[in-house]
Amino acid sequence: MSGNLLITDVRLANGQQVDISIAGSRIEAIGPDLKREPGTTEEHGAGALVLPGFVEGHTHLDKTMWGMPWYRNAVGPKLTDRIENERRWRATSGHDAGAQSLALARAFLHVGTTRIRTHVDVDTDAGLRHLEGVLATREMLKGVMDLQVVAFPQSGLLKREGTAALLDRALAEGADVLGALDPASIDGDPVASLDTTFAIASRHRKPIDIHLHEPGETGARTMSLLLDRVEALDMQGQVVISHAFCLGELPEQARDALLERLARLRVALLTTAPPSVPVPPLKACVAAGVTIFAGNDGIRDAWTPYGSPDMLERAMFVGMRYDLRRDDALELAFDTVSGAAARGCGFADYGLTVGARADLVLLDAETVAHAVAARPPRKCVISHGRIVARNGAGVAQ
Structure with a gap:
């Protein structure tokens, strides 16, 4: 109608x-x-x-097996195990990122999500194949759903020669945001990795959303290097740090110093509120003026059997992870999948x-x-x- x-x-x-x-x-x-x-x-x-x-602030529509037969997960425990297992499976199975992203995006829409930020794998094996599928979904749903597409180097930026050039092409061909991944623990050189990431983003005038799983002091050093570049390149309000597990492990004084910089530079945080790893402190972030919002991450894919396109469920998980029980606290949980998510992702007119x-x-x-x-x-x-x-x-x- x-x-x-x-x-x-x-x-x-x-x-x-x-x-x-x-x-x-x-x-x-x-x-x-x-x-x-x-x-x-x-x-x-x-x-x-x-x-x-509702707003889904961080998912991977291109990876999902939503509606497909059950995937038997026997992957190893390390992050690199999951990356390599998924790359092999997608290459050999003929997984269709276009059809699967469309199925999951529609499932999101039918239960109330009208705006999504989705990360899409770009690597030297698949090239831009997954991106092309998700861009087709974005076009098909134009007028009923907003899809922000993040070109994401799931296998790392520096480890596989040619990845930087592929990310460059991805932004030129329609990706909205440049992704990045663990500059120290995956790429092994946080300075070179961040310099390359910011150079590509600056060239295309695109924002950045970085997966930062790095723990403790390692993550804090990477975050500090990233914030140095945000300040030097005047990219305030154009960067999201996803996961940011290190903020849940640092001593309070070191944590609060990073929160002050995050707030001043208008760098937002994304959490999936996972139960098994440290998380950024929600109330401390809000008190410091840092925008923190939520997302599912992967849904029913080679990484995880979990997840759902219902963002009220994700808000409930935020409430459970942060022990939010009062009604006003649950309103804060809802804000992570509504107003705060719209601000963090830059969705206008919300x-x-x-x-x-x-x-x-x-x-x-x-x-x-x-x-x-x-x-x-x-x-x-x-x-x-x-x-x-x-x-x-x-x-x-």
Whole structure:
């Protein structure tokens, strides 16, 4: 459906009962008893809670086996084991990044996610094949979902000759963000790795999103080198550090010094809130003014059997990992998959405000905290001002 839409009888997070008027793809008005104009379609909310469309801040759509037969995982314990196993499997199985990314992106959309940042493997074995598949998905879903595509060197940047040139091509051919991976522990030379990464990003005027799994002091040194380059190259607000496990291991004084620099340089953090490794301290980050948001990482792939396209579930995992129990604390967990994620990824025109893009989710919950804890079915999903799903199933456009 297209045109104007009036959503009646819904509740905002503060409990206020309102109607929401949508003109084209934008929220035109929010308030009680809005007048229905001729030619406007009406959607009765029946007292549902209305939330902004969810944001997936870090996933790997190109890797997923969503909807495929079960993959028997027998990979070794090291990061390099997982990288090499996945590269072999994808090369020999004929895994189709285009078809699989489309299947998972639609699953995200049907339960309320309207914006996704996805990392896509670029390496000297596959070249840009995976990227081309995800770019096709981005084009197919244009108008109902925003996909930010990160060109990601999963096998490292310096270890495999030709990777830098492939990343250069990936950005020229449509990738939105430049990825990077563990400059010290994978590439073995954090200075050269970061210099190459920032040079490519600067040449294309693209932001950076780096996977930083490096622990403790090693991770802290890499992070400090990265922040030096952000400052020197005036790239404030253009860099995300994903995972940042080191921030969960450092002494408080060293940690807080890095948080101060992160906030000053507007470098955001991404966490998947994993249960088994250190994580950046959520409340300390927020108190320091650092944007921290959440994502799934891989979903049902050669790395992990876990994951789900339901971002309320991810918000629940954030709440569990950080021991968030009060209602206001669970609202913070929801912010990691909504407002904070939109800020961290640079998604514009986001939120439940007049003038924002009309990406909305209606569900039966009393409060935001209730929605995170119970994860009720999505009665209706609206993206770009159009109803795109009901009760978890897509609606024909």
